[in-house]
Amino acid sequence: MPLLSRYFVRSSLLCLLAGFTIGGLILTAKAGVVSPLVWLWFPAHIALLLTGWLIQLALGVAYWIFPRIILTVRGRTRWAAASFIVMQSGLVFIAGSLLQIWWPDAANLLGVGVLLQAAAVLLFAVHAWPRIRPAIIRPASE
Amino acid sequence: MPLLTRWVIRTALLYLVAGVITGALYWANTFWEIWPPLRAFNPIYIHLLVVGWVTQLIYGVMYWMFPIINKRNMRGSVYLAWGTYVSLNTGLLLRAIGEPWRAIEPNVVNQALLVLSSVCQVVAGILLVITVWPRVRERAGR
Numbered sequence: 001m002p003l004l005s006r007y008f009v010r011s012s013l014l015c016l017l018a019g020f021t022i023g024g025l026i027l028t029a030k031a032g033v034v035s036p037l038v039w040l041w042f043p044a045h046i047a048l049l050l051t052g053w054l055i056q057l058a059l060g061v062a063y064w065i066f067p068r069i070i071l072t073v074r075g076r077t078r079w080a081a082a083s084f085i086v087m088q089s090g091l092v093f094i095a096g097s098l099l100q101i102w103w104p105d106a107a108n109l110l111g112v113g114v115l116l117q118a119a120a121v122l123l124f125a126v127h128a129w130p131r132i133r134p135a136i137i138r139p140a141s142e
Numbered sequence: 143m144p145l146l147t148r149w150v151i152r153t154a155l156l157y158l159v160a161g162v163i164t165g166a167l168y169w170a171n172t173f174w175e176i177w178p179p180l181r182a183f184n185p186i187y188i189h190l191l192v193v194g195w196v197t198q199l200i201y202g203v204m205y206w207m208f209p210i211i212n213k214r215n216m217r218g219s220v221y222l223a224w225g226t227y228v229s230l231n232t233g234l235l236l237r238a239i240g241e242p243w244r245a246i247e248p249n250v251v252n253q254a255l256l257v258l259s260s261v262c263q264v265v266a267g268i269l270l271v272i273t274v275w276p277r278v279r280e281r282a283g284r
Contacts, residue, residue, distance in 0.1 A: 001209060001280055009278045013271045016197070020267030024260040027237070030244070031256035054196065 001064050004080055008060025011088065015052025018095075019045055037101050043110055047094050051117045056087060059124050066131040079127035083120045090116030143206055146223050150202030153231060157194025160238075161187050182242035193263070194234050201226065204274050211276055212283035218276055226269040233262030 001009070022045040028034040059080075069075040093113030099106035143151075165187035171180035205223060210216040217223065240255030 001278065003280075006278050006280070010275070013274060013278070017267050017271050021264055024264040027241075027256050027260040027263075030241070031253045031260075032248075033253070033257055049192070054200075057200065 002074070004077070004084060005060045005064040007084055008056055008063065008087075011084075011091070012053050012057040012060060015048045015056065015091065019048035019053055022048065022098075040100050040107070041098055044094050044097055047110065047114055047117070048091075051087075051114070051121075052091055052094070055117075055121065059083065059087075059121075062124075062128055066128060067133050067135040069130060071136065075130050076127045079123050083123035083127065086116050086123060087120035090114065090120060144217065146220075146227060147202040147206040150198055150205070150227055153227075154195050154198040154202065157190050157198065157234070161190030161195055164190060179242075179246055182245040186238055186241050189234065189237060193230070198230060201230075201270055201274075204277065208274065208277035209279050209282040211279075218273055222269055222273045226266055226273055229262050229269060230266035233259045233266055236262065 022038075022041050025034055025038045026042060026045060029036050029038045063074070063080055066074075074080070090113045093109045093116060097106050097108075097110035097113060099109075164183045167176075167180050168183040168187055170176060171178075171183075205217060211218055236255045236259035240252045240259055244252040244256060
């Protein structure tokens with residue numbers, strides 16, 4: 001598994017943890033045990049699990065598994081690296097939006113965060129496009 | 143395919159069936175007012191699909207396919223891995239009972255089910271990350 005895939009997958013696992021924890025708090029709020037203010041974190045819960053966990057994991061595994069351009073060359077790797085950086089920036093903004101319980105203006109950070117996540121997916125698509133091709137089959141003699 | 147993966151994927155398939163049926167009943171009821179309590183299937187049908195099906199399937203495949211730690215300790219602690227499975231499914235089943243029930247008739251029992259479900263699902267998230275993290279590696283260990 002290449003370095004960038006490991007970064008993507010590890011980040012996705014952390015998003016799963018954060019998303020499940022926030023979801024757990026919302027569920028206990030539904031039970032009336034925790035303040036209903038945690039419902040403000042509902043959009044972040046969705047963004048963390050949908051984009052942070054599922055999509056980011058898919059990007060990491062795609063970078064690892066998709067057919068390479070030539071033997072060890074994965075093609076437009078800078079686009080994939082940029083995708084990772086932009087995705088993490090988006091996650092930082094989404095994490096910042098959790099402050100809205102104490103600082104209501106922080107809710108706006110969520111919008112910036114999801115736009116950055118969308119940009120990250122676009123950057124990754126540019127990387128992955130040429131790799132959607134038949135796999136390179138090496139002769140058995142090599 | 144290891145034993146845990148077979149259990150996880152079979153369970154995930156059951157959640158897929160349950161999620162699709164409860165989702166279909168919820169939406170059919172939205173349009174045709176079949177039976178008012180069917181409204182309580184939202185949002186549990188989403189969690190049956192996203193947690194029970196998608197996340198669980200991913201967990202099963204990760205456990206099977208990600209690079210092994212080494213030949214003596216291929217997939218890490220079996221207890222942690224099974225603990226993830228038990229905790230995730232206990233939490234989701236408790237939620238599947240408690241959440242629709244509480245939407246119809248809130249009481250102390252379904253309140254306790256939701257709190258317990260929340261704890262189980264957060265624990266499942268932690269155990270999943272602990273189980274998978276050492277397998278996010280460059281190549282299989284010797």
